[in-house]
Amino acid sequence: MYQRSAAIVGAAHSQLGEVPGSTAIGLMADAAVAAVVDAGLTPSDIDGIVVRGPDDEYCFHQQLGERLGLNASFSTSLDNGGASQSLAVILASLAIEAGLATAVLCGYARNSWTRTRRSGSRNARMNQSTHARIREWRDSFGYFGEPATHALGAQRHMATYGTTKEHLGHVAVSVREHATRNPHAQIRWPLTMDEYMDGRPITDPFGIYDCSLRTDGAGAVVVTDVARARDLPHTPVIVRGFGSQNNLRGWTVDDHMVQTAAKASGELAYRSADVSPSDIDTAQLYDCFTYMLLVQIEDYGFCEKGEGGEFISAGALGLDGEIPTNTSGGQLSEGHVEGMLQVVEGVRQLRHEYPAERQVTDAELALVSGHGGNTVCHSTLILERGR
Amino acid sequence: MSTSASETTAESVGAPRTIPRPTSESRYFWDACARHELVIQRCTSCGRCWFPPSNHCQYCWSEDFAWTPVSGRGELYTFTVFRRAYASELVEQIPYVVGVVELEEGPRLITNITECETAHVRVGMPVEVVFNDIAEGFTLHAFRPREDPQSPGTGAV
């Protein structure tokens, strides 16, 4: 069993949003340096790197080590899609406990906004899959893009449990409300339900406001052992427990669309941390689409299966709600950095470093999720405010 | 285009389309589609079926299987209506429906739903296969409602 001996001691993100001319590795270096400085550590302290960049960049960890002049006793780049970033913290914690490294940099970077501008590919075939099996069995039928994949799940959930478009709207509106208080968020103006309902249609039931943002940005955290963490400047954030689940059999099989891998990942994480859903003070969930946040609220046990729509519509995600969620604005409004900003926000909330208007009162435990890899991979962190 | 019964499918789902390049594992499936037959692999050892095609049974890893014609009937497990074109050749086809059909034999297929107003497509509706000859020697499957989708009582999960 994991002995809870790892803590996050540094956290940072790069500039977010539209950063013309940016590269993923450049943004990664910005966030990494800022996280190490935030930790009160120096370059020679870092001996581990677990990162991920755009899917077409080979050995991203190697690029980062070269740029920052770091060798590492433990390093790799991950390939679990949006589940990779929480998984990086899990691997870092295990590596530290096993003595493979003493201070591990975890991070993710992308330059999605810049890439889209540069290629001018908005109306071209922007999502043709590089994966032969997907080209053959999806592209042939005009099935492109991640919105459709999640929309298939949303539609099934709506038919099964009576979830409505308005319920999804409450996710978008709640998360945007958090973003209005985040000066770094890519979109900060309030979203009304009318605007949501009038959003440009994409793929039913999703309109533009159900979809996360195209972002240039990076996030990074530094993980070290708890004893060392107590001597560093910030209140340590203990990695109290974690879980993962990968429904590799596929998204369209079994009931994976409506009870996602978050369910089993969460159960492992709760057991590992020895806590229950009602103990969690704030959730930072992977909101690539509104539906994905809604279904995770259910899968993590914050409400009953099928009741996520009503629960969220009653204000559950707000700062004073039942489970303040995506308090920085999430990927729907702060910026889509594949779950890495969720880790950073979890740390900041547990450090109590925000002004009252953004701070979850007395936050002691945060749940952070990552989801991706063609929608079937999932990882969960349970973080705790240290002493 | 073919002059077969699938012509309306071609009209509503549209050509030109991405023509998949069959692999050694999928060629038999696509060749059968071209003959307007829907086939899937059935394991000779455990009797279960799987899709898409691959050389091992997903349940017992046996390499012994038989290509088996299926009824072509099933239910619409879920669907989405594309309102936005992700490929320039699909601009004219918007809106079109991508669905996941659960065959009576068990496996679920990603496909198109055709011969049905997008507003009338419902999760759970009974569907049957049709074939869309999109190029010389190449055919995609699609599914259409088995009942009038506007009649009362259809479309429930």
Ligand SMILES: [Zn+2]
């Ligand atoms: Zn078998």
